[in-house]
Amino acid sequence: MNRDDALARDAQDPLAALRDQVVRHDPDLIYLDGNSLGMLPVATRDRLAHAIDQEWGGELIRGWQHWFDLPIGVGDRLGSSLLGAAEGQVVVCDTITVNLFKLAWAAMAARPGRSVIVTDARNFPTDRYVLEGVADHRGGSVRFVDTDPVHGVDAAALAAVLDDDVALVELSHVDYRSGALADLAALTKQVHDGGALVLWDLAHSAGAVAVDLDANDVDLAVGCTYKYLNAGPGAPGFLYVSRRLVDGLESPIRGWWGQQDPFDMDQPYRPARGVARFLSGSQSVPGMYAVDSGVDLLGRAGLPALRAKSLALTTYLVDLADEWLSPLGFELRSPRDPARRGGHVVLGHPDAYRIGAAAVREALVVPDVRPPDLIRLAPVALTTSFTDVHDGVARLRDLVAGGSHETIDVSSRRVT
C-alpha cells in the first residue's frame, strides 16, 4: 500500500507513456472522471487546430469533398479497432439520445405484432425517457427489468419479463452507476431465443472493454465518444446496425444525409443502402476528427492492453479503498469480481455529495458524484497511473479523516 509499490507498478506498465499524450494544465490534478469526459489528447488538439485553420479557414466549402464521408469512414475505423464490427455497420453521428430514438423506432417497426420494449429499471435516464417516448408514439409500452443495484441485469431477471409481446430489449453494457458489466453474449442470445431484437448502449464500454458486436450476433448498438474515446464535450455519438438487418430497417428521421444520393435533390426520399440510411443531416466535422483521433490513440494501444491495465487499476483502487476508506464509512457498490466490472468503481458514502465537491476544491482530485450517496472513480487506462490511484485515494482518505468536507455548501451545483 505504500507509494513505492505504486511507482513500481508504473515502471512495469507497458502503457505508461500514454499518460503524457494528453493535455495537462495542472500536473497535480488527479483526474478520475474520464468515464464522464475523457481528457484531451495532444494529437486531437493539434488535429482540430489544423482542421479549423487550414480546412475550414482555407478550403471553405471545398472541404466537403473529403468531409462528407467522415461519418462512415470514422465509423468503420471505430468499429474495426474497438467494437468488433466489420465495415459498413457503424456510423458516427448525432448523440446517444437521438440514435437511440432512431434505432428503437426502427426496431419496433420491424417487429409488427409485438409492442413492448424492455429495459433496465435503473438504466440511464435518457435511455428510459427515449424508449418510453417511442413506445407512447407507437402505441406500445415499456416493461422494466428489476435489476440488482450492484450486479446489474442478469438472465433470471430478464427471463421474468420476456414473452411474445417483446419487440426490443435495450440494455446498458456497463451500468453507469455501479460499473457492473453485463454478459452481452449470453443476454443477446437469450433475447434472440425470445424472438426480440437487442439494442446495447455502449456509453461506458466503448474503448474500455471488448464488445465484439459481430461475433456476439448483436442487432443494434449506440454509444458516445466523449467518455473513454476522448473526443470532447458534445462530440458526436455512434450507432451500429448489423448488416443482417440493415436493409430491412428504416430511420424515422428521413434526413437528406440518409438519402441514396443526397445531392440528387429533386428525388423523393429513398433510404441509402446500408447503415448510411441512419444518418440524419449535417454532422460536426471537428467532432468527427476528434473521434477519429481518439480511436487512433486507443487503437494503437490496443483494447486487450487497455482492458488489462484497467482491470489492474480498478483492482488496486478497490484494495486501497478497503484499507483506507472503509474505516471512514465508504463501502464498495461495484461488483468485487473484476471480471464483472467495466472501467470504473463506485463507492457509497452518506456524505458523497460534499466529499465529491471538497475533493475537487481542496484535494485536486476529480471524481464524480451520483446522488444521493455514490462517488464514481474511473482510473482510465490511457490517462491514469497507479501512482495517481494511490495518491487520489490517499487524498480522499485525508480529506474525510480531517473532516474538511463537512463545511462545504453544495446547494448551488447544477451539474453532478
Ligand SMILES: *Cc1c(COP(=O)(O)O)cnc(C)c1O
Ligand atoms: C453518458 C450516457 C448517455 C448520454 O447520452 P447523450 O445523448 O450522449 O447525452 C446515455 N446513456 C448512457 C448509459 C450513458 O452513460
